Amino acid sequence: MYMPLIHNLRDFLEILQREQQLLIIDTPVDPHLEIAEIHRRVIARGGPALLFSNVRGSSFPVVTNLFGSKHRLELAFGSRPLDFVHNLVALLESMMPPSWDTLRQAYPLIGQGLRIGLKNTRHAPVLECSQHPARLTELPLLTSWHSDGGAFVTLPLVYTEHPKDNRHNLGMYRIQRYDDQTTGVHWQIHKGGGYHYHEAEKLGQALPMTLFIGGPPALMLAAIAPLPEDIPELMLASLLQGTKLSMAPDPLGGHRLVAEAEFAVKGIVPPGVRRPEGPFGDHYGYNSLQHEYPVFQTTHLYHRKKAIYPATVVGRPRQEDYFIGDFLQDLLSPLFPLVMKGVRQLKTFGETGFHCLAAARVANRYPREAFAAGLRILGEGQLSLTKFLIITDGEIDVADFATLWTHVLERIQWDQDLFVFANVSQDTLDYTGPSVNKGSKAMLMGLGREKQRDLPRQFSGSLPRDCTRPLPFLPGTLVVEGCPYEQNPELADQITKHRDLVGWPVIVLVDSTDGATASMQEF
Incomplete structure (x- = not known):
């Protein structure tokens, strides 16, 4: 199927409207809680993208739920980037030793590769309007939950450059508006923008920062993608877009601008300055608490004529970020075996917020090789934030959790296949540890062809006092x-010692059996 190139947000909205995937809402709505609640109800029903044309307190319309279905992601990107990555991996695997045949196979990919990159342009729609100084309170930032500490940019595209070598990072770090000229920047210690600020702060320098909002759909997904630190996100945006990304100089100097962005806010993040940021209802389904974070001091703002403000709402999965995460996994997963030898398949589960649970199928050619592969995963970029990792060498699809869990429980040897790593660095959003960025993680392995046990599938017998309503949900x-x-x-x-429960490898203690077993997602 022919997929037109999408250069900006307007191109994408035209396609969504043509495909009846965009609902335009002219009724006045409030960015404080109301838009978010409408969004949540629509996405829960598998509904369309939403364009709110009449937003109280702002002249800018708001669009949400752009990527809240697999179909809309296909409309945005088609199969072109996935095909390119698959073909590239297949070529790399076949090129050793090199031959004329393999070199000829590379010609189409070389042609596609030449279309990846950046290009300069004099025509930059983002420069059509400007504010000096910026007036951030005119933007329709959303407050999504009653407990949120304020209004946030929920699809922020935060651009910084390393203070020493100018390598760039484009990341999605939430932005809390304090007033017309200042915001908080939720830079986590494990992410590229945070590294840049750390280096600038060591040098006693302010870090220049550009906050883009809106633009090509490819730009938004590139900012979310868990790329290795040295891979430039703007190159991924170009790959997803299918053409070079247009950049334009800022007339006032500093970072170049993404020409097709809806908004570009310029400024600096000074060293040594912190303000309370949060609380914020995050994608794990609970509040990340208030903590001290760096402050973005804006200088000026650019925006397109009749700019459209894109936003999303995060919360308990599944939300819009679930579909984005799955698409990015499909795109990047063919690369995992290249960069992590021995890893044949890797899956992070969006139902848990991605970082909480991952599974891998690995090689186990010598005793405990699988353990080494697991450590390799836990040491790789943002995969290092994984809370619980399940490892198997079985010929199964690890994305099928029920099959994976059954296979592993049939083979695990508890005295040697469960590893808990205490006192390690953890995701800033993980509140299960003693303090921010500190906690534990675990790895569980089920290896070998031979089963160690048959799993019970029905329960009969007694329960300890204070236990009720036993329900087998999965085998074992x-x-x-x-x-x-x-x-x-x-x-x-008491449960672990109860005679009628000793045959169950896993017992999950909950406050509501019905709630925990309503579906695989709830479990």
Whole structure:
């Protein structure tokens, strides 16, 4: 199917409208809580993208749910970038030793590769209007939850350059508006923009920063993609777009501008300055708390004529970021075996917020090679933020969690296949540890062809006191409803010793059996 090139947000909205994937809402709506609630109800029903044309307190319309379905992602990008990556990997695997045949196979990819990159342009729609100084309160930033600490840019495209070598980073780090000229920047310690600021702060320098909002759909996805630190996000944006990304100089100097962005906010992040940022209802489904973060001091703002403000709403999965994450996994997963030898398949589960749970199928050619492969995964870029990693060498699809879990439980040897790593660096959004960025993670392995046990599938017998409503949900996995921890702190220990439960490899203690087993996603 022919896929037209999409150079900006307007191109994409035209396609969505033509495909009846865009609902235009002319009724006045409020960016404080109301837009977010409408968005949540629509995405829960598998509904379309939403263009709010009459936003209280702002002259700019708001569009949300741009990528909230697999179909809309296909409309945005088609199969072109996925085909390119698959063909590139296949070529690299076949080029050793090189031959004329393999070199001839490279010609089409070389042609596509020449279309990847940046190009300068004198025509930059983003420069059509300007504000000196910036007036951020005119932008329709969303407040998504009652507990949020303020209004946030929820699709921020934060551009910085390394203070020493000018390597760039484009990341999606949430932005909390304080007033017309200042915002908080939620730079996490494990992310590229945070590295740039750390280096600038060591030098006693302010870090120049450009906040883009809107633009080509490819730009938005490139900012989210978990790329290795040295791979430039703007190149990925060009690959996704299918053509070179247009850049224009800022008349006032500094970073070049993405020509087709809807908004570009310029400024600096000074060293040593912090302000409270948050709380914010994040993609794990609970609040990330208020902490001290760097401050973005704006100098000026550019925007297109009749600019459109894109936003998203995050919360308990599945939300819009679930579909984006799955698309990026499909795009990048063929590269994993190239950069992580021995890893044959890797899946992070969007139902858990991606970082919480991952699974891998690996080679286990010598005893415990799988363990080394697991450590390799936990040491790779943003995969290092994984909370729980499941490893197998079985010929199964690890993306099928029910099959994976059953296969692993049939083979795990608990005394040697479960590893807990304490006192390690963790995701800033992980609040299960003793303090921010500190905590633990685990790796579970189920290896070999031979099963170690047959798994129970039905429960009969008694339960400990304070336990009710046992329900086998998956083979070998029993869900049990229990009393609050304060009422019986020893309940978990009592369960492990109860005679009628010793045959179950995994027992999940919950406060609602019905809620925990309503679906695989709820589990």
